[in-house]
């Protein structure tokens with residue numbers, strides 16, 4: 068019995084008993100003589116029997132509603148995943164980056180004590196963080212060399228383009244903080260708004276650490292993957308400039324374990340770990 072069914076059972080029991088008392092009292096007053104007691108008992112039993120018949124119907128309706136909500140929720144999560152993967156594919160990635168970076172951000176979020184709603188928003192934002200890259204031309208997105216100033220401006224436009232994509236879509240709105248602010252820096256030197264400190268939403272500050280850590284630990288066409296020690300050293304040294312020091316502090320005790328999980332084994336593990344997080348916070 069879930070909490071809704073428990074509440075429904077309690078409510079039906081209270082209403083049935085109240086009805087039984089009213090019906091019995093009415094019968095007692097209306098029916099004259101020896102038949103009064105029998106009529107009162109009969110009325111009370113009838114009221115209780117009605118309540119007992121209503122309960123299974125309420126349970127059935129609740130189960131159906133529950134099934135439909137789960138179906139909608141899993142469609143929502145699948146949509147987030149598909150959109151994130153579509154962008155990653157354009158970026159010549161398999162989607163593994165999205166899985167890793169989302170799981171790492173969620174692990175930091177848990178360490179920082181984020182509530183369920185904030186964790187869901189972090190998950191949605193992490194999966195969709197670069198959705199605006201859909202609007203960046205291939206010649207820039209896939210350019211192997213250095214970008215000039217004009218190209219860099221176009222590349223950076225993936226942030227406002229991402230905001231435009233989720234704008235006005237209530238189910239994607241929770242991803243906005245991470246999409247809009249994942250390139251902001253603690254000291255105000257990031258883009259697009261140059262926000263600083265706690266003016267940057269916490270989800271975006273958490274995500275920035277996860278995203279950079281993942282980039283450092285992953286191989287790219289232009290660089291080899293860094294060792295854990297080198298990557299962690301860069302994150303630690305950038306606390307207070309690029310990153311929120313509290314986020315880096317929360318990441319410190321779990322960084323090596325996350326590195327071993329995501330970069331020292333089967334890439335499918337990242338997907339499995341993320342699935343576990345989805346089950347935990349969405350179902």
Ligand SMILES: [Fe+2]
Nearest residue numbers: 196197249250
């Ligand atoms: Fe980005």
